[in-house]
Amino acid sequence: EVQLVQSGAEVKKPGESLKISCKASGYDFTSYWIGWVRQMPGKGLEWVGIIYPRDSDTRYSPSFQGQVTISADKSITTAYLQWSSLKASDTAMYYCVRHYNWFDPWGQGTLVTVSS
Amino acid sequence: QSALTQPASVSGSPGQSITISCTGTSSDIGGYNYVSWYQQYPGKAPKLMIFDVSKRPSGVSDRFSGSKSGNTASLTISGLQAEDEADYYCGSYTSSSTWLFGGGTKLTVL
Numbered sequence: 001e002v003q004l005v006q007s008g009a010e011v012k013k014p015g016e017s018l019k020i021s022c023k024a025s026g027y028d029f030t031s032y033w034i035g036w037v038r039q040m041p042g043k044g045l046e047w048v049g050i051i052y053p054r055d056s057d058t059r060y061s062p063s064f065q066g067q068v069t070i071s072a073d074k075s076i077t078t079a080y081l082q083w084s085s086l087k088a089s090d091t092a093m094y095y096c097v098r099h100y101n102w103f104d105p106w107g108q109g110t111l112v113t114v115s116s
Numbered sequence: 117q118s119a120l121t122q123p124a125s126v127s128g129s130p131g132q133s134i135t136i137s138c139t140g141t142s143s144d145i146g147g148y149n150y151v152s153w154y155q156q157y158p159g160k161a162p163k164l165m166i167f168d169v170s171k172r173p174s175g176v177s178d179r180f181s182g183s184k185s186g187n188t189a190s191l192t193i194s195g196l197q198a199e200d201e202a203d204y205y206c207g208s209y210t211s212s213s214t215w216l217f218g219g220g221t222k223l224t225v226l
Contacts, residue, residue, distance in 0.1 A: 037162075037217075044119065044220040045154070045162065045205050061214055062117060095161055101209065102152035102167035109161055 004107035022096030120218035138206030150209035
């Protein structure tokens with residue numbers, strides 16, 4: 001069974017750094033893109049970006065380019081989304097998703113709350 | 117990049133059929149057959165319902181169907197059931213090698 005298990009909820013202050021993770025299992029991690037989708041409270045889905053773990057090729061939404069970094073560690077089949085300096089506007093649920101020409105499956109989500 | 121355009125809400129009675137539209141441009145929906153649809157219940161992760169415009173993943177009811185005409189894709193749910201009440205999102209590949217979602221549609225089963 002293909003599974004994506006994300007790290008737990010985080011509460012951070014503005015300006016702090018953060019790295020959340022997504023552990024993949026049940027498939028060849030290096031043969032599919034894996035990515036992140038943001039959902040702000042009460043709002044819709046926003047595509048953040050994707051990475052191809054085999055060669056670390058990465059694509060970002062223009063809205064998120066330079067704001068976050070996506071990475072992956074093939075040895076532990078884990079993808080990451082990180083921020084160097086969080087803002088209150090980064091408060092959202094972040095979903096990890098395996099990607100082909102669609103998004104499936106989805107991780108359970110990681111709630112990131114940024115508040116002073 | 118602007119989100120794909122979906123109606124904010126649609127409603128229907130049990131047993132009826134409803135259609136949710138998703139409008140983009142020739143640079144996304146109109147240019148590629150990589151349209152997908154997702155169902156999301158409150159507090160839950162989205163679930164893939166349709167991929168490649170009209171294909172259903174294993175386990176998804178055949179009451180769900182997808183289509184595309186020009187720059188507009190559509191999701192049709194026939195034989196509406198109470199359990200179909202959820203938010204629905206479309207997604208599409210774009211000519212910038214990125215992906216876009218629609219703003220989401222809340223389906224209410226009356």
